Structures are given as structure tokens and as C-alpha cells.
Amino acid sequence: MKPWLYGCIPRPHPRGERACSTTIQHVPSRVLILGAGFGGLELATTLSEELGDEIDVTLIDRNAAFSFGYSKLDVMFGRHTLAETRLPYADIEKPGVRFLQQTVLSIDAEARRATTDEGVYEADFLVIALGADYDLDATPGLADGGNEFYSFEGAARLGEVIPTFTKGHAIIGVCDAPFKCPPAPSECALLLHDDLVARAVRNDCQISVVMPFPRLVPPSPETSAALLDAFVERDIAFIPDRRVSSLDPARSVAVLDDGTEMPFDLFLGVPRHRAPDVVLESGLAVDGYIPVGQETLETQIPGVYAVGDVTTVGVPKAGVFAERAARVVAASIVATIRGGEQPEPYDGRGSCYIEFGHGLVGRVDVDFYSGPKPTGVFNEPSDALVRDKEYFGSSRRARWFGS
Numbered sequence: 386m387k388p389w390l391y392g393c394i395p396r397p398h399p400r401g402e403r404a405c406s407t408t409i410q411h412v413p414s415r416v417l418i419l420g421a422g423f424g425g426l427e428l429a430t431t432l433s434e435e436l437g438d439e440i441d442v443t444l445i446d447r448n449a450a451f452s453f454g455y456s457k458l459d460v461m462f463g464r465h466t467l468a469e470t471r472l473p474y475a476d477i478e479k480p481g482v483r484f485l486q487q488t489v490l491s492i493d494a495e496a497r498r499a500t501t502d503e504g505v506y507e508a509d510f511l512v513i514a515l516g517a518d519y520d521l522d523a524t525p526g527l528a529d530g531g532n533e534f535y536s537f538e539g540a541a542r543l544g545e546v547i548p549t550f551t552k553g554h555a556i557i558g559v560c561d562a563p564f565k566c567p568p569a570p571s572e573c574a575l576l577l578h579d580d581l582v583a584r585a586v587r588n589d590c591q592i593s594v595v596m597p598f599p600r601l602v603p604p605s606p607e608t609s610a611a612l613l614d615a616f617v618e619r620d621i622a623f624i625p626d627r628r629v630s631s632l633d634p635a636r637s638v639a640v641l642d643d644g645t646e647m648p649f650d651l652f653l654g655v656p657r658h659r660a661p662d663v664v665l666e667s668g669l670a671v672d673g674y675i676p677v678g679q680e681t682l683e684t685q686i687p688g689v690y691a692v693g694d695v696t697t698v699g700v701p702k703a704g705v706f707a708e709r710a711a712r713v714v715a716a717s718i719v720a721t722i723r724g725g726e727q728p729e730p731y732d733g734r735g736s737c738y739i740e741f742g743h744g745l746v747g748r749v750d751v752d753f754y755s756g757p758k759p760t761g762v763f764n765e766p767s768d769a770l771v772r773d774k775e776y777f778g779s780s781r782r783a784r785w786f787g788s
Contacts, residue, residue, distance in 0.1 A: 413436075413438070413439055413440050413441040413481065414439075414440060414441065414509045414510065414718075414722050415441045415443070415507070415508040415509045415510070416432060416440060416441065416442045416443070416508055416509065416510045416511075416512065416718060417443050417445070417497070417499060417506050417507070417508035417510070417511050417512070418442065418443065418444045418445065418512045418514060419445055419489050419492070419499055419511075419512065419513050419514060419515050420445070420446060420513065420514035420515040420516055420693070420695075421444050421445070421446035421448075421451060421474060421484065421514075422446075422451070422514060422516050422693060422694075422704065422707060423693065423704035423705070423707040423708040423711070424512075424514040424692035424693040424704075424707035424708060424710060424711040425444055425446070425512070425514040425692075425693075425711070426444075426451065426781075426785040427707075427708045427711040427712060427715075427785070428512060428514070428692070428711040428712075428714055428715050429442050429444045429477075429479065429482050430479065430482075430784055430785055431711065431712055431715035431716075432481070432482075432715050432718065432719070433479040433480050433481050433482050435715065435719050436481060436719065436722070437480040437481055438480050438481050439481065440481040440722075441481060442481050442482040442483070443483055443485060443506055443508070444474075444477075444482060444483070444484045444485070445484075445485045445486075445487050445489060445499070445501060445506070446474065446484070446486065446487075447486065447487065447488040447489070448474075448486070449471075449473060449474060449475070449486050450471035450472055450473045450474060451471070451472045451474060451785075451786075452470040452471055452472065452537060453470070453704070453778055453781075454565065454566060454703075454704055455566075455569075455738070455740075455774075456470035456537075457534060457535070457536075457537060457539075457540040458534075458540070458569070458572055458573065458576060458740060460537065460540040460541055460544050461534055461540045461543045461544050461547065461573070461576075462544070462547070462576050462577075462579075462580055463544060463548075467537060467540075467541045470537070472782060472785075472786050473786075474486065476786045476787065477785070477786060477787075478787060485501075485503075487501035487502055487503045487504070488501055488502045489501050489515065489663050490502060490663065491663060491666065491667070492511075492513065492663060492664070492666075492667040492669070493667075494511065494667055494668070494669055494684065494686050494689045495686060497509065497510070497511040497688055497689060498511075499511070509688065510688050510689075510690070510718050510721075511688065511689045511690070512689075512690045512691070512692065512714060513664065513669070513675060513689070513690070513691040513692075513695055514691070514692050514693050514695065514707065514711070515660075515661050515663070515664060515695050516661070516693055516694045516695055517565065517658040517659060517660060517661075517674075517694040517695060517702060518658070518659055518660070518661050518662075519533065519535060519536060519656040519657070519658060520656060520657045520658070520659045521533065521656050521657075523560070523561070523656070523657040523659075524560040524561075524629060524630065524631060524632065524654070524656065524657060525631040525632070526631050526632030526633060526634050527560065527629075527631075527632055527654055527656060529632075529634050530632040530633065530634025530637070530652065531558075531632050531634075531639075531652035531653075531654045532546060532651075532652060532653055532654065533653075533654045533655070533656045534573060534653050534654070534655075535564075535565065535569075535655055535656060543653065546651070547577070547580060547651075548584075550581075550590070550650070550651045551584070551586045551589065551590075552586065552589035552590055552650070553589075553590060553591070553649075553650025553651065554590070554591040554592075554593065554647075554648060554649050554650050554651070555577060555590060555591065555592050555593070555649065555650065555651040555652075555653065556593050556594075556595060556629075556639055556647055556649045556651070556652050556653065557570045557573050557574050557577075557592070557593070557594045557595070557653045557654075557655075558594075558595040558628075558629035558639055558652060558653070558654050558655065559595060559596045559597055559628055559629065559654075559655040560628055560629045560630075560654060560655060560656050560657045561597070561628055561657035561658070562597045562598070562628070563658060563701070563702055564655050564657075564658050564702065565658065565694060565701075565702040565703060566701070566702070566703050566737070567598070567601075567602060567603070567701055567703075568601070568602055568608075568612075568737055568739045568749070569655070570594055570596060570655055571594065571601050571602075571612045571616075571739070572739060572740040572741075573653060574592050574594050574616070574621050575615060575616075575619070575621075575740060575741055575742035576740055576742055577592060577653075578592060578619045578621060578742060579742045579743065591620075591622070592619075592620075592621045592622070593621070593622040593623075593624060593647065594616070594621065594622070594623050594624065595624045595627050595628065595629055595639070595641065595647070596623070596624070596625060596627070596628075597626060597627060597628040597642075598625060598626065599625050599626050600625070601613060601623065602739075602749060602761065603759075604749075604751050604753070604759035604760060604761040605749045605751065605760070605761025605762070605763055607761070607762070607763040608739070608747070608749040608761055608763040611741075611747065611763060611765070611766075612739070612741075615741055615742065619742070624641070624647075627641045627642060627643060627645070628641065628642050629641060629642075629654065630642045632652065633646075636648075637649055637650065639652060658694070658702065659673055660673055660674050660675070660695050661695070664695055669684060669686075669689075669691070671697075672697070674695060674696055674697040675691040675695055675696050675697070676696070676697050677690065677691050677692075677696050677697075677698055679698060679699070679730055679731055679733075679754070680727070680730040680731065681713055681714065681717040681727060681728065681730070681731070682696070682698065682710050682713055682714050682717075682731060683714075683717065690714045690717070690718075692707050692710040692711050692714055693706070693707030693710065693711075694707065696710075698710070698731070698733075699733060699753055699754070700733050700735065700751075700753045701735075701737075701751075703735065703737060705735040705736060705737060706733070706735045708781075709731070709732070709734065709735060710731055713728055713729075713730070713731045716728035731754075732752075732754055732755070733752065733753035733754035733755075733759075734750075734751065734752050734753070734754075734755075735750075735751055736748055736749070736750045736751070737749050737751065738770065738773070738774040738777065739766075741766040743766075744768075744771070745766035745767060745768065745770070745771065746766060746767070746770040746771045746773075746774050747763065747764055747765060747766040747767075747770060748763075748764040748770050748773070748774075749761045749762065749763055749764070750762045750764070
């Protein structure tokens with residue numbers, strides 16, 4: 386990886402002859418980023434800020450637009466339309482960065498090369514930020530007998546289904562761990578409660594949350610207790626340490642991993658997550674995801690990094706952790722190009738906003754690496770945190786898309 390190329394440039398000779406003058410031409414280092422979620426967007430933005438036209442960043446994603454993950458709940462409960470959540474990648478205008486809407490078909494990590502449905506791309510630095518896919522088929526009956534709310538398409542469908550739910554048992558069920566944004570099932574339950582109250586049908590409905598954790602937010606007992614208090618206040622049942630292993634659509638029954646059967650009238654599922662096929666086929670994955678070094682998020686192959694949900698680095702699968710990891714990767718790449726010192730190791734910290742219903746938002750600040758075990762500090766739900774969450778979104782929209 387040589388950012389400088391020594392070349393011989395023809396120049397006019399005083400006698401009309403051609404002579405050769407040795408000059409230095411700058412050849413930008415090439416960075417190929419696969420995936421334009423939190424991690425990919427923050428990485429491309431930081432590299433552009435640090436190096437500008439001295440870097441050649443290619444950012445590839447199969448989608449035409451980005452949406453914040455928490456917007457799925459807004460779509461489900463009629464706060465926003467699907468179109469209103471989308472931020473087009475075409476709006477990205479940053480020095481040294483180009484976006485391509487293409488689908489990655491294969492990854493050759495040793496060669497730092499990716500093949501898409503439209504071309505082949507090689508780089509000096511390869512960063513894999515393709516996130517996690519949803520495996521509905523891993524839970525028999527989920528595709529036919531339930532509704533998942535973790536994809537935007539699923540959330541949009543539920544935006545039409547939920548208003549028709551007026552009585553019976555609603556189950557918010559997690560099908561396996563790990564899964565993105567661990568507080569999301571709790572948020573879904575609390576917002577569903579508000580929706581049913583607003584439609585004056587809450588007394589005719591039951592709400593249950595099934596989760597394969599002993600607590601609603603495992604790193605933070607305080608946050609878990611606050612959510613559980615909110616559940617008790619609203620008569621929402623919590624079934625801990627269990628996952629939904631299958632659905633029986635004919636009988637409208639969810640079967641848990643211990644054989645317990647729970648009848649339902651509305652099932653809202655969190656599907657099993659897994660790395661995309663192209664990652665599994667690349668040879669980089671171990672036990673389903675890409676292992677990386679905690680210090681700089683580099684894989685076992687020099688110059689190849691991975692950030693976000695596609696990795697196993699000991700933190701939750703959530704955008705804020707991918708974003709923070711991307712800053713470390715950017716600093717590592719800049720240091721390598723400029724010959725400087727490597728950055729401070731990734732610290733495993735992040736803050737997650739939590740919808741508590743009644744128009745209030747709480748927050749948990751989590752630290753996964755500093756102590757002997759992960760810790761989380763709970764911030765009580767408030768109007769102020771509603772504004773903080775709004776700023777969280779607007780500041781990143783402005784930073785990444787200039788809007």
C-alpha cells in the first residue's frame with residue numbers, strides 16, 4: 386500500500402528535445418466499504434474529513450437509501466410513513482467518496498477484492514459492514530404464521546395489521562439471540578399498549594414479551610427494573626429465559642424452546658439473525674460472524690476490517706456501537722497511511738435511547754470493556770431525552786447526508 390507513486394513526467398527541453406523530470410505523483414489509497422449503515426456511513430464520513438481527496442473511498446450498498454433502525458417503530462405505529470424515513474444515498478457529496486448501489490456477490494479478503502452484480506473492486510483497505518440478515522426459515526411457521534417487525538417491510542405491513550387488532554393476545558417474541566437493539570421488544574410492547582389505549586380496546590387485549598434473557602436489558606439491572614415496572618403498571622407479561630422456537634399457524638400457537646405453547650391472536654416476531662451469505666461464503670466468519678481484534682477491529686487478514694452487526698466483538702448489535710467502532714477503524718487507516726501511531730483501542734461504549742411510552746424516552750449508557758463485566762447507567766424517561774433522541778438523528782443526518 387504505497388500512497389505515493391514516483392513517476393517520470395515528460396517536460397519540454399530547452400533545445401526542443403524531450404527530457405524526463407522525476408516528480409512525485411499522489412495516488413490516493415483506496416478504501417472499499419461494503420455496507421452503508423451506521424458503520425459504513427461514519428467511516429466514509431470520517432475518512433473524507435481527515436483525508437479529503439487524498440483518499441479514494443468506494444461505499445457500496447444494495448439499497449438506495451438509509452433509514453435509522455428505530456424508525457421501524459415509527460412506521461409500525463403510524464408516526465411516519467416508510468418513505469419519510471428514507472435518506473437517499475444519492476445525496477452523499479463528500480470529497481474522496483463515491484456511493485454505488487450494487488449487491489455484493491463475493492468477497493476475496495486476501496486480495497482485498499469484492500465482486501458485485503456490476504463489477505469487481507479492489508482496494509488497499511477493505512471494510513466489511515454488511516450487517517446481519519434475518520433468517521425467518523430458522524423458526525418454522527414464522528414466515529407464514531407471524532409478523533416480524535425488524536425489517537422495514539415487516540414494520541410497514543404491521544402498520545396496516547395493528548389497527549385491526551382489537552381483542553385477544555399479542556405476543557412480542559424473540560426467536561433467538563443475539564439480535565439487534567435488545568430494548569426494541571420492550572419498546573414495541575409499551576408502544577402497542579399506548580396504541581390500544583388510544584383506540585379504547587386495551588381492556589380486551591393481553592400483551593406478552595418472550596425473550597431469551599433473564600432481564601430485559603442484561604447489562605443494566607436498573608434499566609431492566611424500570612422497564613419491568615412499566616410492564617407491571619401496564620399489565621404486560623414478561624417471560625424471561627425463553628425463546629420462540631416455532632409457530633403453529635393452523636392453531637395460532639407459539640411454541641417456546643421448553644415446549645410451552647402460547648396461543649396468540651397477533652404475533653410480533655424478532656427473527657433469528659445471521660451474517661449475510663456472502664460473508665459466510667468468504668471464509669471470514671467463525672461461528673456465524675466475523676471475529677475481529679478489539680483494538681482496531683481488524684480481522685486476521687492485514688488491511689481487512691469489519692464493523693457492526695456482522696462481527697463478534699462483545700457488544701450488542703446496534704448502530705451506536707457500529708458507529709463508534711467505525712471511528713476507530715478510520716483512525717487506524719489514517720495512521721497506516723500517514724505512518725502515525727495506531728489509535729486508542731475500541732472501548733465498547735454506547736448509548737441506547739428507549740421508548741417508554743406515554744411520549745417519554747429513557748436512555749441507557751453501556752460500557753462493555755472497562756470493568757470485569759458490562760455495566761449500564763440508566764437515565765430516567767423524560768421530555769429532555771425525547772429532544773436528545775431527535776438531535777441524535779438530526780445530527781447524523783446532517784453529518785452523513787448534509788441535510
